[in-house]
Amino acid sequence: MTDATAGARPRPADGAVTWALQLEYDGRPFVGWQRQENGLSVQQVLEEAAARLAGGAAVASIVAGRTDAGVHAAGQVAQLALPDRYDARKLRDALNYHMKPHPVVVLQAATAPSDWNARFSAIRRRYRFLILNRRARPALQEGRVWHVAAPLDAAAMHHAAQTLLGRHDFTSFRAASCQAKSPVRTLDRLDVRQDGPLITIEAEARSFLHHQVRNLVGTLRLVGDGSWPVGRVADALAARNRAAAGPTAPAEGLCLMAVGYPQDPFATAS
Amino acid sequence: MTDATAGARPRPADGAVTWALQLEYDGRPFVGWQRQENGLSVQQVLEEAAARLAGGAAVASIVAGRTDAGVHAAGQVAQLALPDRYDARKLRDALNYHMKPHPVVVLQAATAPSDWNARFSAIRRRYRFLILNRRARPALQEGRVWHVAAPLDAAAMHHAAQTLLGRHDFTSFRAASCQAKSPVRTLDRLDVRQDGPLITIEAEARSFLHHQVRNLVGTLRLVGDGSWPVGRVADALAARNRAAAGPTAPAEGLCLMAVGYPQDPFATAS
Numbered sequence: 001m002t003d004a005t006a007g008a009r010p011r012p013a014d015g016a017v018t019w020a021l022q023l024e025y026d027g028r029p030f031v032g033w034q035r036q037e038n039g040l041s042v043q044q045v046l047e048e049a050a051a052r053l054a055g056g057a058a059v060a061s062i063v064a065g066r067t068d069a070g071v072h073a074a075g076q077v078a079q080l081a082l083p084d085r086y087d088a089r090k091l092r093d094a095l096n097y098h099m100k101p102h103p104v105v106v107l108q109a110a111t112a113p114s115d116w117n118a119r120f121s122a123i124r125r126r127y128r129f130l131i132l133n134r135r136a137r138p139a140l141q142e143g144r145v146w147h148v149a150a151p152l153d154a155a156a157m158h159h160a161a162q163t164l165l166g167r168h169d170f171t172s173f174r175a176a177s178c179q180a181k182s183p184v185r186t187l188d189r190l191d192v193r194q195d196g197p198l199i200t201i202e203a204e205a206r207s208f209l210h211h212q213v214r215n216l217v218g219t220l221r222l223v224g225d226g227s228w229p230v231g232r233v234a235d236a237l238a239a240r241n242r243a244a245a246g247p248t249a250p251a252e253g254l255c256l257m258a259v260g261y262p263q264d265p266f267a268t269a270s
Numbered sequence: 271m272t273d274a275t276a277g278a279r280p281r282p283a284d285g286a287v288t289w290a291l292q293l294e295y296d297g298r299p300f301v302g303w304q305r306q307e308n309g310l311s312v313q314q315v316l317e318e319a320a321a322r323l324a325g326g327a328a329v330a331s332i333v334a335g336r337t338d339a340g341v342h343a344a345g346q347v348a349q350l351a352l353p354d355r356y357d358a359r360k361l362r363d364a365l366n367y368h369m370k371p372h373p374v375v376v377l378q379a380a381t382a383p384s385d386w387n388a389r390f391s392a393i394r395r396r397y398r399f400l401i402l403n404r405r406a407r408p409a410l411q412e413g414r415v416w417h418v419a420a421p422l423d424a425a426a427m428h429h430a431a432q433t434l435l436g437r438h439d440f441t442s443f444r445a446a447s448c449q450a451k452s453p454v455r456t457l458d459r460l461d462v463r464q465d466g467p468l469i470t471i472e473a474e475a476r477s478f479l480h481h482q483v484r485n486l487v488g489t490l491r492l493v494g495d496g497s498w499p500v501g502r503v504a505d506a507l508a509a510r511n512r513a514a515a516g517p518t519a520p521a522e523g524l525c526l527m528a529v530g531y532p533q534d535p536f537a538t539a540s
Contacts, residue, residue, distance in 0.1 A: 024409045072410060089405070094408055116327040135359070136366050136375040139294045140342060140414075140525075255410075 016081040019091065020112040020265035023076040026064045026103035027145045027251065030142035032069040040105055050080050064259040070251030072144070079118035116265065124260030126204045127213045129253045134197035146253035152224030154194035160223040160233040161190040164216065171240040173219070175211035178252040183211060185259045190216065211248055218247035272434050286351040289361065290382040290535035293346040296373035297521065300414045302339040303501045312374055319368035334392045334529040340521030342414065344526040350389035378536045386535065394530030396474045397483045404467035416523035424464035424492030430493040430503040431460040434486065440479055441510040443489070448480035455479060460486065481518055489516030
């Protein structure tokens with residue numbers, strides 16, 4: 001069970017309480033995490049539900065990973081402040097009630113220290129990317145996987161992935177729209193494993209550049225289908241040039257699995 | 271990869287070839303496998319695609335497990351006859367093309383002996399039922415799981431399940447609408463295991479009565495939430511009375527995983 005109880009933690013001076021929320025959502029119907037003019041965002045669904053609890057006052061949220069349109073989350077973490085009149089379970093249930101029928105739910109809620117920040121306090125993000133590698137298009141996993149019909153060599157993809165681990169300038173795998181000040185990131189894990197037609201890629205780092213995981217996957221796919229030798233992936237990294245790497249894999253295969261903090265904000269969960 | 275090639279097998283005298291098809295489908299948009307007046311069935315989608323390959327002539331199919339509305343399949347097996355002008359891969363791809371955009375695909379196709387029957391030659395069916403046991407409703411697994419918010423004791427459910435194994439009169443777990451001549455079945459496996467909030471129930475038998483798996487799950491849930499002691503499940507079986515067992519679990523948690531035959535019809539798959 002993923003219940004949470006309120007911890008005895010410091011509270012902001014203005015009388016409001018900072019809440020940490022663990023979220024699951026299906027990315028398909030959304031324009032992404034962030035509010036946009038052109039459609040419904042996860043942020044809007046969450047903030048509008050929270051506003052109903054705050055008597056209509058606007059509630060602003062901060063999120064650990066600003067997922068793109070179509071990207072899913074099983075363990076996103078968000079932060080918002082509310083007047084102090086909920087216990088953690090009731091808050092979770094009330095937000096879930098108001099977010100219906102959208103495919104977004106709060107799994108856990110816990111009060112957080114006033115100096116905690118869902119985005120900047122995070123020290124670890126783990127993403128999972130799924131490739132359905134078979135001839136037939138997905139029926140059961142439509143919208144959750146990248147369908148690649150050509151046979152892929154997952155062992156070669158894994159081998160190539162290991163050449164990307166560590167601290168590097170990831171300019172070659174960074175979206176043109178990326179707003180990060182530095183292209184340097186430390187990639188701690190990039191595992192590729194196969195189970196029947198399903199290829200699972202697990203990526204872990206303190207933080208990622210915009211589109212980094214999808215660009216890594218789109219490049220590894222070129223190794224998998226034999227277009228590239230394993231060694232060309234390290235060459236693409238060294239080139240520090242987006243044009244040297246492969247295309248961006250589609251959003252639908254990507255899911256934010258977990259966000260890590262120095263202290264688990266949900267440690268008091270029951 | 272799940273490719274298949276045509277095997278050198280006997281053919282029906284009328285010049286048509288019997289095909290075995292392994293199917294995956296999402297049960298949500300369908301009224302079930304079987305054709306019905308009130309909506310679209312998986313059978314209709316498959317047979318209409320096959321009719322287009324047969325020059326418009328009607329094609330009748332036979333299926334191993336006639337799944338109900340909302341029930342999914344990852345390894346259904348169907349049979350149909352077509353004029354001999356396809357190899358197995360081309361047939362699979364052509365059927366998948368014509369079944370778009372419905373969430374039904376042929377995973378494998380292979381020619382079958384003329385005395386093979388998708389339903390009556392089957393000697394094993396394996397179903398999986400998923401329960402999402404947590405407070406928050408499903409976001410990522412909506413339509414694929416039975417959401418049970420009350421905490422369940424999966425170990426007690428597994429213990430109770432083991433008292434149902436073997437050859438028994440399963441009248442207590444049989445739908446009123448069941449058309450089988452005998453209520454006696456041999457249940458070979460009924461495993462309940464938990465992984466975080468997900469409880470997976472695997473059921474295996476030569477064949478099942480109508481609603482049998484869903485009625486077994488609905489009864490085990492009563493053990494899981496503490497409403498029933500473990501021993502009452504065996505009492506319910508012994509009563510041979512549908513009213514003695516628990517309610518029918520919802521269709522959305524159920525998936526037909528695999529069908530077994532004395533000889534694997536897809537053994538020639540490449």
